[in-house]
Amino acid sequence: MKKYRIALSIAGSDPSGGAGLQADLKTFSACGCYGATAVVAVVDENTQGVSGVFPVPASFVRGQIKSVLDDLGADAVKIGMLHSSEMILTVKETLAEYNIRNIVLDPVMVATSGDPLLEPEAVETLRNELVPFARIITPNIPEAEILLGEKIQSQDDLPECARRLSMGRQVSVLLKAGHLSDAELVDVFYNAETDSILRLSSPRLDTVNTHGTGCTLSSAVASFLARGLGLDEAVTAAKKYIEKAIETGAEYSIGHGHGPVHHFFNFWD
Numbered sequence: 001m002k003k004y005r006i007a008l009s010i011a012g013s014d015p016s017g018g019a020g021l022q023a024d025l026k027t028f029s030a031c032g033c034y035g036a037t038a039v040v041a042v043v044d045e046n047t048q049g050v051s052g053v054f055p056v057p058a059s060f061v062r063g064q065i066k067s068v069l070d071d072l073g074a075d076a077v078k079i080g081m082l083h084s085s086e087m088i089l090t091v092k093e094t095l096a097e098y099n100i101r102n103i104v105l106d107p108v109m110v111a112t113s114g115d116p117l118l119e120p121e122a123v124e125t126l127r128n129e130l131v132p133f134a135r136i137i138t139p140n141i142p143e144a145e146i147l148l149g150e151k152i153q154s155q156d157d158l159p160e161c162a163r164r165l166s167m168g169r170q171v172s173v174l175l176k177a178g179h180l181s182d183a184e185l186v187d188v189f190y191n192a193e194t195d196s197i198l199r200l201s202s203p204r205l206d207t208v209n210t211h212g213t214g215c216t217l218s219s220a221v222a223s224f225l226a227r228g229l230g231l232d233e234a235v236t237a238a239k240k241y242i243e244k245a246i247e248t249g250a251e252y253s254i255g256h257g258h259g260p261v262h263h264f265f266n267f268w269d
Contacts (some may be wrong), residue, residue: 008076012080014045018261024080042260069098076103076222079130103135106139106215155177162197
């Protein structure tokens with residue numbers, strides 16, 4: 001019998017389908033994996049913003065993770081929005097019971113709309129407990145600034161910032177440059193396992209359809225790691241995927257705010 005490559009998303013929901021668990025499942029499917037989920041929060045949001053967050057009890061999240069891993073297993077885990085210190089510690093302690101190398105952490109703190117998604121006191125817990133536990137983290141500029149405790153001024157700063165975010169080569173870092181203003185968008189990947197820098201460039205697209213780009217990129221990285229690619233190869237493939245998803249999604253009008261990317265551009269347009 002054939003076996004699926006399995007990716008588990010631990011994150012919050014998005015009823016409008018562009019971010020969170022829904023985006024993760026779409027990305028897993030588009031990138032060749034069977035997707036499973038553990039819901040940490042039910043989020044009331046759409047393309048215009050977040051109206052509310054209803055947390056799932058940490059003990060119940062632990063149960064969901066164990067139900068998936070005890071039965072299906074997972075070749076990779078993507079971790080998204082974890083709103084509290086209790087949730088962060090629960091997820092880490094639960095995953096530590098399993099031998100899963102490919103853990104991708106998207107350190108979600110603020111939604112595309114600017115709405116906060118992480119309790120202020122949980123930032124230190126995320127930085128000290130979960131970041132070094134992951135194999136790779138995928139912060140954008142605002143998230144990296146929070147983790148570093150300082151402003152990032154220019155594209156030239158990214159390689160050194162990525163190295164510092166690795167916490168002494170404990171975790172690899174894909175530092176996304178989308179919040180900078182350069183005409184060319186150059187993400188920087190620091191591979192902590194080889195102590196090397198990889199620059200991933202793409203043209204900047206003028207589109208409002210950027211809802212869920214961070215969720216989608218990190219899920220793509222997890223998918224390609226689950227399929228057996230190395231770090232550099234997985235990040236490169238994920239970058240190409242999100243670039244095309246944004247480019248294709250820019251042609252559509254959906255909602256009244258920041259629309260989603262097109263997760264299934266390879267299958268229909």
